[in-house]
Amino acid sequence: MQNSLMENSDLNAAAHRSIRILLVEDVEHDRIAFRRAFRNSSMNVEITERKTGIDALTALKEGHKFFDIVVSDYKMPGINGMEFYQEILRRKYNLPLVLMTGYGTENLAIKAFKSGVDDYLVKDTAQGYLKLLPVLISEVLDRHSEKSACRKAETELEKHRKHLEEMVSARTRELQELNEKLKREISERKYAQEQLNIHRDSLKELVKERTGELKKTNRTLRLEIKERRKTLEELDKRYEFEKLVARISSSFVNVPPEKLEETVTSSLKSILRFTGDDRAYIFLFSQEATFIVKTYEYSARKEAGYGSLNGAKNADYLWITNKLKALEIVHVPNLKGLPPEAGNERTLWNSMGIVSMLVIPILHSGVLAGCMGLNVESAKRTGKTWRDEDISLLKIAGELVLNTVKYKHSELLIMKAHQQLRSIIDTIPGAVNVIDLEHNIIDVNLNMLKYFGVKNRNDVIGRKCYTAYKCSQTPCSLCPLANVLKTGEPSSRMTTMEEEEMLGGKTFKIYMSPVKDENGEIWAVVECMVDVSDLRRVQKALKKAKDAADNTTRMKTEFLARITHELKTPMNAIMGFAGILLDSDLTEEQRKSLSIIKSCSVNMLALINDLLDISRIEAGRVRFLPARVSLGKSMEELVSSMKPHADFKKLDLSLDISPDIPDKLILDPLRLNQILVNLTGNAIKFTEKGDVRVRVRPLAPETFSEMSSGSKADLSLSTSEITTLHFSVRDTGIGIPVSMQSSLFDAASQIRRPNSNFPEGSGLGLVICKQLVNLMCGEIWFRSDKGKGSTFNFTLPLLHDRKPSAKKPELHVLLAGNEPVSQYMLQSALALYGHLSHTVGSPQEITRFIGTGTYDMLIIEINSQKIDWIEAIRKIRTKMLEAGKSVPLIALMPFIPTAEKNFIDAGATACLFKPFTLKAFDEVLKKFSAQA
CATH class of the missing domain: 3.40.50.2300 (Response regulator)
Known part of the structure; x- marks a missing residue:
């Protein structure tokens, strides 16, 4: 509808302005003729020309509303006029269309009108088509305007028709709903009238029934009033009992131990006043309820009772004991009703003149701890039955008294234990200090107060240890408490010079141990200071002596270094010239003498080197040079160097190295070679026949710190970063006598070879091996059977070499x-x-x-x-x-x-x-x- 209004407005506007015509014609003289046809007419037109349909479609796309009519030739380049108009209609450009053609046929005209063309004109000059053209254009515009008006009217009519149909439909629905509503209301009114009649009849019956119920209720109310009066009496009694319990509870608050029995007796007296009986008593049982530990009682008649039963065995009165152990209340309204198995009980209770009795078992922490009893002992009374309500109240009172007594007994035991602990702590020779996690002092002993000049415990308890003893507001810089809390392990240390000044120049050994709860959580640290001043004086004297000995050792080492240097020079000359002379022409006697000289020179040089090494180890001056080493290659070179010595004695020297060992490891090759040369050399020396086998195997993974034999480096490594190697040197030699095995690693310990009158070597080789292995975090040991051979073993933990991702600077x-x-x-x-x-x-x-x-x-x-x-x-x-x-x-x-x-x-x-x-x-x- 909106489009029709716009079209009409456009046509009306065209009547007062120029008619804008889009002419699509490829022939130039036809275009000129078209324009000339409008010059002589009264129509005012604006003609836009395009030569092809494609160009015309482009112009229409840019602004089809600018044109009032489109006139096109039929035959054109690209697309013809029919195709051109079909594209216009497809794009829904609502414009009047006129098709012109140079020849006209009836089929073409029919096809044009069917495709949507508004008019059709043959360019026949003889017929004067140019004169007809303005008239045709005008008629086409008028018809187009009429069509637009018709379309508008049709649209409006269709709209009104639909609206009228909707109104009729809505009204019809309203009338139908109203009709249904009226039907329902009529039906409901009929039903309501029927129900009203029924209700009227029911109401008559209800009034009759209600009258009977009211009479019955009246009788019930009278009974309820009577019951309520009884209940009020019970409540009053319960209130009085609660006041009694409150008085008993308050009487036990802060009661001193010496007043406990008096307070319990007073409580029993109050209970008797409440119940009106003759005797009240409480028995405390031992563990497992085997005998009576204590008896508390009060008699209104002032007569003796159960006091003689203290220490009595419960097994003597088995009937009541079994009932109490089964947590049954023993209620005897009349003693004549006792069963035959209660013979001992009957004898005891008859002797006391008991008529009726009530005994209630009392638990403490879920275990039978005793009982509370009430007796009627007056001969004038025939018996008494206690109500369940009274028994429940008495059980509460009995539990209160007995549990309070138990608590007070426990309190006495705790006080006694605390006093004993205090006496033990105060008699400890050292100074004891207990500190919590926040450095607060929990407890101290007398020696601690004495050493720091404190008069009263309360002057330090609750204060920070560094404030109480050092007058500082911040913890000590090297306080070991934090390390104990972190590791959970005990530690010990000596006092510092600053602490010794505070303690009058005395020296103390301080032990710190964590205190843990049942869950293993640390809640305090116990610090014990032991006076070691006398020990320190002895240690200082020993240190002075040790320093003198160390100085002597240093001097010896320096002396040995100078002497060995001076000895090595002539020894090298002797060995060199002996080797030169051995290569010359000599007699057999001369060659033998020179060989002895060379052999003795080699042994003398080994002795000099051993002396120098052991002196360096003793002086703590041995130095290691760890480096990246291929272990396999190094071991092969070692065995190769020892091979000639084994071959000389016709021994089989072999190397067995596991393929599981990483190729590159971090180790000191010189020190490892020194150990293995010594052990392998000894094996060859003391083996006359058989073989010597050098073997290397990796051990099961373990952390580096575990293998460091107590090292203080605290370098914690994972199993993926280290390998622990087991080296062994086995021989089939003479073995080591049992008498010498315990001292084999001692200095100057030597073994004599077969067919030799004197032991060989310096006796320092194994000592040096042991010291070097220990310094490299390893262990060394041996197994030996005399006559069968020996196996020397040692372990070394070694770091894996890793390929660096990038070249790093060497530091x-x-x-x-x-x-x-x-x-x-x-x-x-x-x-x-x-x-x-x-x-x-x-x-x-x-x-x-x-x-x-x-x-x-x-x-x-x-x-x-x-x-x-x-x-x-x-x-x-x-x-x-x-x-x-x-x-x-x-x-x-x-x-x-x-x-x-x-x-x-x-x-x-x-x-x-x-x-x-x-x-x-x-x-x-x-x-x-x-x-x-």
Whole structure:
């Protein structure tokens, strides 16, 4: 409809303006003739020309509403006029269409009109088609306008028809719904009338029934009133009982132990007043309820009762005992009703004049702990039956009294145990201090107060240990408490110089042990200080003697070094000239003499080397140089070098190395070769026939720290990073006598070969082997049978070599520490990543090395609490600045939360806490290698 309005508006507008015609004609003179046809007419037109249908479609696409009519020739290049008009109609351009053609046929005209053309014109000049053209255009526009108006009217009519149909349909539905509603209302009114009649009849019957019910209810109310009065009486009694329980409970609050029996008796007296009976009593049973431990009782008649039963066995009164153990209430309204099996009970109760009795079992923590009883003993009374309600109330009172008594007895035992524990702690010779997880003091003994000059325990209990004893507001920088809490293991240490000044110059050994709850969680730490001042004085004397001995050892080592150097020069000359002379023409006697000279020279040189090695080990100056080594190749070279000695004695020397061993490992090849040469040489020396076999096997995986034999390096490695190798050297020689096996690794221990009057060698070879193996975190042992041979074994944990992902810069690391085993492991880790290392000992050696050595990083292992490492690091950093050096300084230390900041402030670049992984160690090296 909207499109029709727009079309009409366009046509009306065309009547007052020029008619815009789109002419599609490819022939030029036809286009000129078309324009000339409108010059002489009264029509005002605007003609837009296009030569082809494609161009005309483009013009229409850009603005078809601009044109009022389209006139096209039939024959055109590309598409003809019919196809052109069909495309216009397909695109729904609502424009009048006129088709012109140079020849006309009836079929063409019919086809044109069927395809939607508004008019058809033959370009016949003889017929004067140019004069007819304006008239035709005008008629086509008029017809198009009429068609648009007709379409509009049809649209409006169709709209009104649909609207009328919808209105009729809606009204019809409304009338139908109204009709149904009226039918329902008529039906409902009929039903309501019927129900009303029924209800009227029912109401008459209901009134009659209700009248009878009211009469019955009246009678019931009278009975309820009577019951309510009875209930009120019960409530009053219950209220009085609750007040009684409250009084009993309050009487036990803060009651001293000496007043307990008096309070219990008073409570029983109150219960008797409430019940109106003659005697109330409580029996406390032993565990398993085998006998009566204690009796509490009160008699209104002031007569003796159950006091004589204290300590009596419950088995003597089996009937009541079994009932109580079965948690049954013993209710005897009349003693005459006792069964025959209650003979002992009948005799006892008759002697006491009991008429009726009630005994209630009482539990404590779910176990039978005793009983509470009430007796009627008056001869004037025939008996009494206790109501269930009264029994329930009495059970509550009995449980209250008995459990309170039990609690008070437990409280007495706890107080006694606490006093005993206090006496034990106070009599301990050392000073005892108990500290919680927040460093708060929980308890101390008298010696602790004495040593720190504190008069009263309350002056320190509840305070921080560092505040109470050191007047500090922050924890100690190297406090071992944090390490005990972290590891859960006991520790011990000696007091520092600062602590000894506070303790009057005394020296103490401090032991710290964690205290754990039932779940294994630490809740406190016990600190015990033992005065070792006298021991320290002896140790100082021993240390002085040891220092003197060490000084002597150093002098001996230096002396041996000089002597061996002086000896090696002539020995080399002797060996050299002996070898030269042996190659010349000699008599048999001369050759034999020179061979003896050369052999003795070789033995003398071995002795000199052994003496030098053992002196270095004793002085702690042995140094390791771990490197990447192909173990297989190294072992083959070793066996090859020993082969001539075995061949000379016609022995079979073989190597058996497992294929499961990684090819590249981190080890010191010189020291490993030294151990194996010594063991293999001994095997060849003491074997006259048979074979010598060198074997290498990997052991089952285990962590590096477990294989370090107590090392303090705390370098924790996974099984994928290490391999523990088992080396063995087996021979079929003379074996070792049992008498010598225990001292075989002692210095100067020697074995005599067969057919030899004297033992050979220095006796130091095995000692050196044992020391070297231990320093490399391994173990060495042997098995031997005299006459059958010996097998020497040792293990070494070795790091895997790993292929670096990229070439890393080689660092020169200064490694400081006084633990050779620890230094060996750290050197191995550094060698693994391609770094060189040099080891030094004390802080003084570090400062001496700073001015002369060349290094990129300093790693210090903190492992001695007698050294103030914070001050030492501060001095080392100062010395570095004076020397113009600034390299990373890494501190390896136990985990102490408060200490890291102190070490960083003193000059450390970073702290790495023990135990640390190989990955963590490598990350520190990478992180700070850029600063090196």
